[in-house]
Structures are given as C-alpha cells and as structure tokens.
Amino acid sequence: MGKDALPKNWPAGIPYLSGPSYAPHITKSQYQVAKTKTLDLVTEIPRDFPRGPSSLVRIVPIRDPSHPADGQAGLFATKHLSPGSLILPYYGLAHSSVPPHSLAHEQSDYDLWLDRDAGLAVDAEKAGNEARFVNDFRGVATRPNCEFRECWDLRRGERCMAVFVLPAGKNGIKKAVVGIGKGEELLVSYGKGFWGKRRHEGEGEGEGEDRGIYEGHNP
Numbered sequence: 001m002g003k004d005a006l007p008k009n010w011p012a013g014i015p016y017l018s019g020p021s022y023a024p025h026i027t028k029s030q031y032q033v034a035k036t037k038t039l040d041l042v043t044e045i046p047r048d049f050p051r052g053p054s055s056l057v058r059i060v061p062i063r064d065p066s067h068p069a070d071g072q073a074g075l076f077a078t079k080h081l082s083p084g085s086l087i088l089p090y091y092g093l094a095h096s097s098v099p100p101h102s103l104a105h106e107q108s109d110y111d112l113w114l115d116r117d118a119g120l121a122v123d124a125e126k127a128g129n130e131a132r133f134v135n136d137f138r139g140v141a142t143r144p145n146c147e148f149r150e151c152w153d154l155r156r157g158e159r160c161m162a163v164f165v166l167p168a169g170k171n172g173i174k175k176a177v178v179g180i181g182k183g184e185e186l187l188v189s190y191g192k193g194f195w196g197k198r199r200h201e202g203e204g205e206g207e208g209e210d211r212g213i214y215e216g217h218n219p
C-alpha cells in the first residue's frame, strides 16, 4: 500500500492520520507529558512497526440486523493475530480535558484517555485511523478479544494508546483460545462507564458525567 493510500472503506470527509495530532490549545506541560517516557510505560511500539494503513485489519461496513452496530462499521482481522500482540496505534486529536478547553471540546464516543492525571485525551471522531472502528463486545460476543493499552512509541518518542490482542489467560480467555482468528471482529470493552453514561443520556441525565469511554479493560 502506498504511503498516502487510505484504508479500504475509509469514510469520506474524515482525515486519515498516520500519527497523532495535537490541539493547539494543549499546554506545554501536557505536550511534555505526551513526549516523556515514564518508568511504568513498559509496553513499546517498536521502531520498525509499519506506519500508515495496517495490513492486519480491515474496516468492514456492518450489514447484519443482529449486530448492535448494524449500519455502522467494525474492524476485522485480515489474518490470525497472536495473543498479546500489538495490532495498531489509536490516533486522533490529542486535546485537553481540563477547563476551559474541555468545555469547548464536546466529549465524543471516540474519546479515549491518554493521561488522566494530565487531563489529556485523544478524540478520533473527526480524524483518526482504523482503530476508531473498534466496537465494544457487548451484544456481539461473550467477551472482548483485544484491549487498549498505554504505550511508548519508539518511532516518534511519544506516549500513545494502542490496540493489543488480549493475552491468553486474561479476561476469562482460556489458554487454549489463542488470539484473534482471520476474519474475526476486533472487540474491546468500552467499560461500564461508557454504557452507563449513555443510559443516563437516554434518560436526559448525561450532563456533567465523567468521561467514560474505554476507561477500563474489564467488562
């Protein structure tokens, strides 16, 4: 795939990112957080990890009335993906979730924490990469098969979130069930907070709730 090519089924009108972008409003110290490797950041994106559209996944429009995201899209494996392996980084607009900018930036369903303490989040609603298409497992499968993890990108010297295959033995995945099969949908857990918040919004009580998406790895 050429350097400037878009993944198949990439939506028109949404810029494709092959690296993170930073909102102009983020503070110097927030930018510094993104550019500083801390001791606990042990998971790394290797220097030779390919940039641009991923050969490991494809975006697929969902046309299945029994799928809760019917009419939307999902992300599917193009080959067998081994347990614990890195699939792809999650790119979007890194922005401040601390007032006053959090007030200007409306929380979206594509918003993921980069660093809670620093008030930094990544929103892939208006620009991103294939990772923005990962659906939640609820109503699709009995458990997630992948997760978001914080990591350090050795290619860019930068903190980022990325999607990994769940390791064997995690979240009830039996040791015998290994990885994600070719053609299988990638499914994470958005966390109970995401769905709880959505329920409240449906009841007109969503205002002022904490950002809930992808807050935990446990269903």
Ligand SMILES: C[S@@+](CC[C@H](N)C(=O)[O-])C[C@H]1O[C@@H](n2cnc3c(N)ncnc32)[C@H](O)[C@@H]1O
Pocket: 068, 069, 072, 073, 074, 109, 110, 132, 133, 134, 135, 136, 137, 138, 139, 140
């Ligand atoms: C980060 S996006 C995932 C990609 C989305 N399907 C798309 O085509 O843009 C999150 C949105 O996907 C939908 N979604 C994902 N998983 C779902 C699930 N298990 N049940 C219902 N809706 C889901 C919801 O509309 C949610 O707001």
